[in-house]
Amino acid sequence: MNKALLILKREYLTRVRKKSFIIMTLLVPFIFAAMTVLPAWLAMQDDHEERTIAVYDATGIFLGRLGSTEYTKFHFIPEEEYARVRDDIKNSQFYAVLFIPPNILSANRAQVFSNKQVTIDIKNMIDNKLEQILESDKKQQVIKEVGVPDLEEKLAATHTHINVETIKVGEKGESVKSSTEIAMIVGYIAGFVIYMFVMMYGMMVMRGVMEEKTNRIVEVIISSVKPMQLMFGKIIGIGLVGLTQLLFWVIIGGAVISGVQAFAGGDAMQSVQSSHDLMSAPGMSVSSVVQEQQQNMALDIIDKVNSLNLWMIAVTFIFYFLGGFFMYALCMPRLWEQ
Amino acid sequence: MELFKAEDVVKDYAGHRALDRVSIAVAEQSVFGLLGPNGAGKTTLIRIINQITAPDSGEIYLMGRKVKASDIQYIGYLPEERGLYKKMKVGEQALYLAQLKGMSRRDALRNLKKWFDKFEIQPWWNKKVEELSKGMAQKVQFITTVIHEPKLLIFDEPFSGFDPINANLLKNEILALRDQGATIIFSTHNMGSVEEICDHIALINKSKKVLDGNIFDVKEQYKLGDYEIETTDLSDQSALFNMNGFQLFESEIRGNRQRLKFRKSDGESNREILQKLTSNLDVSAFREVIPSMNEVFIQVVEQANQKN
Numbered sequence: 001m002n003k004a005l006l007i008l009k010r011e012y013l014t015r016v017r018k019k020s021f022i023i024m025t026l027l028v029p030f031i032f033a034a035m036t037v038l039p040a041w042l043a044m045q046d047d048h049e050e051r052t053i054a055v056y057d058a059t060g061i062f063l064g065r066l067g068s069t070e071y072t073k074f075h076f077i078p079e080e081e082y083a084r085v086r087d088d089i090k091n092s093q094f095y096a097v098l099f100i101p102p103n104i105l106s107a108n109r110a111q112v113f114s115n116k117q118v119t120i121d122i123k124n125m126i127d128n129k130l131e132q133i134l135e136s137d138k139k140q141q142v143i144k145e146v147g148v149p150d151l152e153e154k155l156a157a158t159h160t161h162i163n164v165e166t167i168k169v170g171e172k173g174e175s176v177k178s179s180t181e182i183a184m185i186v187g188y189i190a191g192f193v194i195y196m197f198v199m200m201y202g203m204m205v206m207r208g209v210m211e212e213k214t215n216r217i218v219e220v221i222i223s224s225v226k227p228m229q230l231m232f233g234k235i236i237g238i239g240l241v242g243l244t245q246l247l248f249w250v251i252i253g254g255a256v257i258s259g260v261q262a263f264a265g266g267d268a269m270q271s272v273q274s275s276h277d278l279m280s281a282p283g284m285s286v287s288s289v290v291q292e293q294q295q296n297m298a299l300d301i302i303d304k305v306n307s308l309n310l311w312m313i314a315v316t317f318i319f320y321f322l323g324g325f326f327m328y329a330l331c332m333p334r335l336w337e338q
Numbered sequence: 339m340e341l342f343k344a345e346d347v348v349k350d351y352a353g354h355r356a357l358d359r360v361s362i363a364v365a366e367q368s369v370f371g372l373l374g375p376n377g378a379g380k381t382t383l384i385r386i387i388n389q390i391t392a393p394d395s396g397e398i399y400l401m402g403r404k405v406k407a408s409d410i411q412y413i414g415y416l417p418e419e420r421g422l423y424k425k426m427k428v429g430e431q432a433l434y435l436a437q438l439k440g441m442s443r444r445d446a447l448r449n450l451k452k453w454f455d456k457f458e459i460q461p462w463w464n465k466k467v468e469e470l471s472k473g474m475a476q477k478v479q480f481i482t483t484v485i486h487e488p489k490l491l492i493f494d495e496p497f498s499g500f501d502p503i504n505a506n507l508l509k510n511e512i513l514a515l516r517d518q519g520a521t522i523i524f525s526t527h528n529m530g531s532v533e534e535i536c537d538h539i540a541l542i543n544k545s546k547k548v549l550d551g552n553i554f555d556v557k558e559q560y561k562l563g564d565y566e567i568e569t570t571d572l573s574d575q576s577a578l579f580n581m582n583g584f585q586l587f588e589s590e591i592r593g594n595r596q597r598l599k600f601r602k603s604d605g606e607s608n609r610e611i612l613q614k615l616t617s618n619l620d621v622s623a624f625r626e627v628i629p630s631m632n633e634v635f636i637q638v639v640e641q642a643n644q645k646n
Contacts, residue, residue: 003438003440006434006437006438007438010434014423014425014426211423211424214421215421215422215423215424216417216419216420216421217420217421217422217423219390219415219417219419219420220415220417220420220435220482220483221435221438222390223388223389223390223410223413223415223417224410224435224438224439225438226407
């Protein structure tokens with residue numbers, strides 16, 4: 001057997017049989033899936049803590065207009081109580097104290113006191129509510145001054161949104177839905193994966209060379225084979241380890257994604273079905289419309305991903321991966337010696 | 339017949355000449371000792387023989403013709419600084435190294451089994467190298483050096499790292515390999531082992547060959563004219579030795595015997611010395627002191643260094 005091939009075989013087999021390689025290969029797709037799904041899932045979780053916020057309104061503009069949600073309530077308090085509560089929030093029944101100063105219109109600021117850090121949701125909610133109320137007051141003022149009663153509706157009607165759809169024209173003149181955004185995301189991810197792989201496996205070559213040098217086995221080996229055979233056997237062997245890992249990631253990742261699709265897709269089909277039922281009935285519910293829109297969007301994305309030339313992407317991916325890897329793998333051990 | 343020959347080999351490293359017109363010839367089926375102080379150029383020469391580096395000028399011949407790249411399979415090399423892949427299993431690794439030397443898998447397996455049986459290390463086959471002691475790993479390394487039945491074997495300090503028992507085992511294996519037809523180049527600082535196993539030596543000092551020859555001729559050549567006698571006469575003999583022109587430099591009384599060491603004056607034969615001594619002294623033992631390789635080594639290197 002050719003000696004370079006023997007070296008390639010050893011480099012490949014010893015690495016593929018390693019426990020760390022097997023664990024990495026099997027686990028990473030799941031970790032990756034968890035990393036993308038978990039934050040989305042966490043973001044979807046609602047905040048169910050009941051909170052009451054004391055409000056001392058020095059202007060009197062906001063009384064009764066803040067409106068409570070299911071879990072967050074606003075309670076207006078007079079000035080004397082405000083001072084007391086603010087100094088001892090911990091022992092009051094309030095989560096926080098909102099102070100609206102008399103000069104809010106000119107200063108554009110209000111203050112929230114609390115003993116614990118206020119959540120971003122609460123802060124944003126208060127922000128929005130105060131802004132909306134003040135804005136609408138100002139608008140009413142302007143409308144009154146101008147004397148055009150339906151000014152607000154007219155202005156709202158001028159609001160315009162244009163959606164540019166990108167459509168690729170296929171070889172036979174057929175139009176294929178495409179998306180610049182999705183093409184960009186796929187490119188970005190592929191680029192990142194190549195970067196990671198080239199680093200990881202280039203380092204692996206360097207470590208392999210270092211191991212042979214520190215072990216001193218290199219002298220025995222290069223008295224048996226030419227250094228070029230050793231180097232190429234090693235680099236190609238390790239490159240194949242990388243491709244093997246990638247192949248498994250694609251297979252496992254594909255299985256995970258199609259599994260999720262089958263699970264979520266079944267759900268979606270049902271909801272589409274039920275929304276169709278509702279459509280036939282008069283007085284369609286708003287939520288089902290939203291659901292259907294989301295469903296359509298998901299199908300659209302899958303459509304657009306499919307419109308990408310996946311074979312082309314795979315081939316160029318492997319080409320750039322190997323190109324980058326060879327360059328890096330050939331350079332790193334040399335650099336290390338300097 | 340010579341199995342290996344190097345002619346006028348020169349090797350320069352940046353600003354330093356590692357080998358300066360060194361020629362050696364190694365007879366078939368002999369043990370050739372390559373000696374010299376640290377940094378003399380022995381390892382460079384060995385690397386050239388192994389084709390790890392190429393000489394800047396000069397020629398290397400193996401089996402009567404110029405050496406080719408494929409001749410590597412006829413050479414077995416045990417470097418001074420040795421090692422194995424730590425994470426690899428012993429058997430797998432030995433098999434791999436044998437195959438790298440051009441053996442078929444089947445032949446390699448058969449020979450490995452033979453050697454593992456001989457060294458009684460079959461239970462190590464599936465152990466990882468990192469689990470072995472240093473001495474155990476050295477044995478495995480020795481096997482991987484000889485496994486492809488090379489015609490030329492090169493051992494660089496083979497006994498370092500072995501206990502006396504295993505060193506002896508190894509020495510016997512090396513001699514057995516020679517008897518089976520292998521030719522051996524043996525590089526060491528250990529002059530005791532040189533005397534035990536070498537047939538021929540070359541001494542390299544500061545990149546030049548300063549001594550070359552059969553081990554007995556070399557020792558004969560470096561005799562200093564020293565003798566040792568034993569006598570039952572315990573009295574002081576310095577007057578007698580001075581009178582005869584001998585330089586007495588050691589006398590020692592042990593029990594009822596006195597041992598005396600002296601250096602003769604030039605040109606006297608052993609018969610003349612004995613005649614001079616026995617006429618005045620009751621000599622019970624007479625011996626010419628042949629220098630050890632250690633003494634030869636020191637003498638040659640010091641002489642060479644004084645010349646420079």
